[in-house]
Amino acid sequence: MLIFVFLIIISAVFYLYYKTKQIRTRLPVRKNWYASRAQIALGSFIAFFGINQLFIFQTVVTYIIAGIFIVLGLALIVHNFKANRHYQAFLDEETRLNP
Numbered sequence: 001m002l003i004f005v006f007l008i009i010i011s012a013v014f015y016l017y018y019k020t021k022q023i024r025t026r027l028p029v030r031k032n033w034y035a036s037r038a039q040i041a042l043g044s045f046i047a048f049f050g051i052n053q054l055f056i057f058q059t060v061v062t063y064i065i066a067g068i069f070i071v072l073g074l075a076l077i078v079h080n081f082k083a084n085r086h087y088q089a090f091l092d093e094e095t096r097l098n099p
Contacts, residue, residue: 038097047073
């Protein structure tokens with residue numbers, strides 16, 4: 001499935017982008033915000049990789065490992081989406097205090 005390969009590449013690019021932004025910024029809340037965005041991209045990478053494996057190989061071992069990847073990826077996405085919303089509330093105040 002070519003669409004999953006495309007989504008895997010896009011999520012890896014977003015992960016690298018947000019990790020670079022996290023390293024380059026000096027504001028602490030913005031670092032945490034970028035870290036949570038990077039982890040969302042990493043979770044989507046892992047989940048899409050697991051889904052892609054389901055279409056490539058049809059064995060019991062693949063189903064088990066792909067299921068673990070999908071569950072782990074979704075857990076990363078959900079947890080860091082909540083963290084992202086938490087840090088989003090503080091970004092405006094931090095930006096206002098540190099121009």
